Amino acid sequence: MVNRTRRALFSATIFLAACGVAGSVFGGVSAQSATDESALRDSMKSFTNVYAVVEQNYADKLDNDKIDKAIYDGAIPGMLRVLDPHSSFHDPKDFAQMREDQHGKYYGVGMQIQPQGEKIVVVAPFEGTPSYKAGIRPGDVILAVDGKTTEHMDSTAVASMLKGPRGTHVSVTMGREGTAKPLVFDLIRDEIPRYSVDIAFQIKPGIGYIHVTNFMETTSHEVQAALDKFGPINGLLIDLRGNPGGLLNEAVNVSDKFLQKGDIVVSQRGRAFPDQVYRAPSGSNVKYPIVVLVNRNTASAAEIVSGALQDHDRALIVGETTFGKGLVQTVFPIAENTGLALTTFHYYTPSGRLIQRNYDGVSLYDYYYARQGALPANNTNTEVKLTDSGRTVYGGGGITPDEKIAELKSDHLQDILLQHYAFFNFTKHYLSDHTVTKELVVDDALIQQFKDFLKSEKIEYTDKDIADNLDWVKSTIKAELFTTQFGQAEGMRIRAEWDPQISKALTFMPEALALENHTLPAQQKTQTASK
Template sequence: MKGLTRGWKVFLLVGLFVLGLGTTLNTDHGKYFEIAKNIEIFTNIYKEVNTYYVDELDPGKLMRTAVDAMLKSLDPYTNFISESDIEGFRYVTEGKYNGIGAQIRVIDGYITIAEPYEKSPAMEAGLRAGDQIIAVDGHNAVGKTPEEVNEILKGYPGTEVELTIKRPGVDKELKVRLVRDEVKVPNVPYVGFVADDVGYIVLTTFTRDAGRNVAGALKDLEADNPDLKGVILDLRGNGGGLLAEAVNVSNVFIPKGELVVSTRGKVKEWDRSFKTLNPPVDTDIPLAVLIDKNSASASEIVSGVIQDLDRGVLIGQRSYGKGLVQNTRDVGYNAKVKMTTAKYYIPSGRCIQSVEYKDGKPAHIPDDQRAAFKTRNGRTVLDGGGLKPDILLDPDAESDILETLQEKHFIFKYATRFALQHDSIAPPEEFHFTDWEDFLAFLAEENFDYDTDSERLLKQLKEKAAEEGYLRPADIKAIEAKIIEAKKQDLEKNKDAILDLLEKEIVSRYYFEEGRIMVGLRNDPEIKIAVEVLTDSARYRQLLSPQ
């Protein structure tokens, strides 16, 4: 092979693989022949494109595009994990990774530190939320995606990386040298009391030791208050994680030997049933589980088990509807493929996987189109399209102004300015933002504006009116004037909701995620309803009884 180029060596090796595949699978002249034939076709296309395409190609990038497109056609959860992606995969499964310990996002065209984790290399080096990353080890970072920058920031513990940053309020660029380390992100960031006799546990992801951490949190609450009347498990926004940890979290509240979930897929030998293996912490304490539209997968297993066994009350919004199980398979060169291998079924026998999607998200399925099942007490529950809470609450109305304040980062940027001007603030339980006028002045400086649904509809109306002539220009102007006046009043109308957003973002700059959660609990209507239910034993029992 001495005279062959590196590219031709690759093609020869792929060809030998195809030949081997055909030899191995020649006992089935149907499906397996099709596999071998199409791999050969793909190899030939790859060879021709690499040889004759007008520009020089990156073989790795081209192949990654092909693999990603193939897997994307199956479902949103089946994907390829390259060697460079492994640190991100490790974070999802273990809750830890090697890097600098900070969330980043694009704000105003710059990769920006959104939140340095407590006790992380980023925090120790003095990085702050709002710092803009200009360069990494001298290489320009402007215009890069968060994924591209994260790939550089992650690395072996003990290795160094130098960031060039632009800090709001500081004229010159700063250079910050960090030493990478293992970063651990807690899956139970807060445990406490939301009333004298009601405990609260928030679980943000089902990474390793989630069950052990929830069990420890409940034991601590009961040790602090032996007369505890109930506990709230908050799974809102929890997108899931490890199936084994869903079983372990359920085991905290239900007896040993209970069926939690069954998985069924194409390979029958892989079908499994998972039961609780350990003694529970408490099977009697009244329990409320909070869920929302972003509670998915492992969150839905735990919530579904609690509902099916009538162990507690679900409160909030319908969950996401992800009843699929993924497993990873090694594919060589330290890479893996994560693919859907089964659906899961909770104790009542139902699968809560959504069967309809719109714009890549689960679509609402009317109750009369969903199959009915029974809980242990005989209550009717439905399959497909997520879990319906026992107490269904409308989420806080997301007005155009609130969405714009967050999506355009006005709340974030004001908190950044506030932190530059204030070295410290009161503890989270005592802090209240009082400088409303300063925030309004900041919005004026930033030329804050937003589009409303009314304005979008008015634009369509103007186009139609121009075509059909039913409305005069004066009529359109009168409507526009009313919209402008209404928008002026929107800030005051939404003042309480905006103050809540401001307080959570500001407090996170000083007290990190735990502080953000503590402030959020103060104004949370779903927490208040959960407390009412848990402290009213008659209502609690009635909710868990057949209607």
Template sequence: MGSFGKFGVSVCMILVCVMNVLNAANEGDDSRLEAYSKLRKVIGTIENHYVDELTLNEIIDKAIDGMLNNLDAHSAYLTTKKYDELKIQTSGEFGGIGIQISIKDGALTIVSPIDGTPGAKAGLKNGDIILKIDSQSTLNIAIDDAVNLMRGKPGSKVKLTIVRKNEQKPLIFDITRDVINVESVRAKRIDETDLLYVRVSSFDRKVSSRVREELKKAKWAKGIILDLRSNPGGLLNQAVELSDLFLSSGVIVSQKGRDVNENIEFTASKNSAYEAMPMVVLINGGSASASEIVAGALQDHKRAIVVGENSFGKGSVQVVLPLDKGEGLRLTIARYYLPSGRTIQALGIKPDILVYPGAVPNDDGSFSIKESELKQHLQGELQKIEDKPKVEDEDNKDKITQKMLWNDIQLKSAVDALKTWSVIAPSNTDAKKVQKVRS
């Protein structure tokens, strides 16, 4: 777990530790002695010659901050203020614009905007690069500092300068902050089908129980579309529990690190009520971490068809280790591995069916003629169809309408995949099995 976390060493004592190591070093510790000596000389030089006067505590804080930032994009030194802000973030309610960010290829990148938040409503997209926050450049900025700049009092404004793929010049977004309190699970029926659409926007503490509730209510469902697009992840145990709803055996995910005590394997429990239900998982470039664990586990077990775009590729495990005086370290301690043994880190999940976002293409403007348009076509059957009362679209609060499907080609492809599944299924045995278990 790291010596700082185990012993609660304050940052003020690090220099003391260095001196103790120097004093206790033996002949076999020449390389360590040299390294610690270098650190002591650098700290002393900064303390004596830097243009602005800095206290020893300030120098040590900056040294630790730089050290953690240079390990990887997710490790960080948490001052008391940053530690408190992290607690606010994980509580599920805070003032901000509602986007998840990461450092990708050296740039501050939007992993995903969260459904229903100011960022999503303003039109921010996963993959957008944040060039400026208000007037401050994001070059070499730490993630925590960027988050702090974008957070603020609800009702206040923040301006983001965005670089977007295929756009010739930067885009400017003036966004009004709001209280971010996200409903992580929403479920709807796909109109004119027996298919259940479940949208999971993030993995908070109640995701698996909420999805289970929706499945129990939808006793009519003969298939499920699990939408994890632009889901930045969250709690590992919720990813495991959600996967477990649809698996009855085998490994879901494992994590491996330097410390053997951090090597853990998570497996599915028996008697899943939904192990035979036809299933499609939707992902895109904003699907990260816990989302990738769920999609990857179901894909490896050939339990679901994965549709969409390649996912983000965050396959590392972070823990927060408390220090003294309310400070802490967020430290990467392990990597995730899927049931097949493949890693998510930097690779992501490759969909079984690659579908880019957008509306379903139509043939407006093209010429065609049908039997019903011929002068002498047979009238009888057509009359029967035309005499049937037309059912208008109902309020789409509780369902995905056909219009919505035609505006979302990825979701339309998922529906088509499930319909194909039902057509080629050899029998209704599996469906009956599911209904029996659920009733």
């Protein structure tokens, strides 16, 4: 009872701290009136009274796990959800993961794993890590870690067992197709970097391609390293599709590589703290055209970069209207390794566009998954602004692209093959008695072997299905084989070279050059939001 009471008091303290540091929840701590303070005390009293009634009368015994869930997954998230979709509370486990993601490194063996049926399967070892050096392959099944079976474990539990202090040993038992006995790997844990630029290469002669997955502490350095590796180029495609954002300062530092010194990157405005304007600290003299590819899952820091380059006419934005996440969360450490990510500012692009889209009266499901595309031009809530050269751009609903590129949609065959891990499992099967070189051509004979494999796995298809998707099938087979044989980067390169959205984005490089030279036709300077 004493321990539970302490937990309850601790949880109440978190709740009070959340209300106190927020300001915006109850009207601002620094200027709170006596009436406000009384209302806060009454709210706290109601909370603790409800908790006491639950603790004393609930049908089941309230153990520590249920108490934690009631507080961490119920009371506090419920309060924050009323405010906006992005304020959130991080329990100790989530808080530790968030810090790991921001640092861009952890200590372990370096492999991506996923559940596949009842098994935990290696998706790919990361290049240069202990797993990669030891010869672990995509498709290997993790049977045991340090002699403890992984049966009935989820991938999170297995990943936790693989992590540990640098320099320590971990024994991993693997099952591999074509190998009669399990393979045992003695791995020495090391620092595992997490790269936000997972692929960068010249996709066409003189045209660089960079895919940025998120914005963490190393992102601007990784982008610079990619640019250095390219050498002199005549154009750049920055792929921000699916980028959920991350650290604000890294968004500023990445933007700085393409803007003039002193250019505004983003402004943030709130109630409890002074407004802040972030400018390009150093600037750059690069003059090549830039195309930025975005989609509906490009969010937050990635929208800051897209909006800044668009407003300063430094890049042509192509793709889909972005997510529209322009609420800034400040992380307040609370106690016992927990943290409150509370919305304290709104993001605005250099032209003054609000990035955040409307969320009033919208369920969390609809907000994240069922939202619509670009705002119509006649929407009275749409902000109309001008870029440096006088082009019309719109705010209040993400970043609207200068040129639309349709969303990639899969057909029935693609869905079936991916649901059954057909390419992944075919790669295991094929490489059990074959090797491939970088000169590999996916010819008719290899396609026939793939078809035979599908039949052996009882995966239904027709020859017409394959013919209608032949380019996709060939590129996916090659990408999976290259991932296993040469590493993830080579596999991603094959996928990028096939990707229709990337191919379409590259066709807009002349328009990006015209934008860089401020010679866009007049009709493009007066585009509509529905374009």
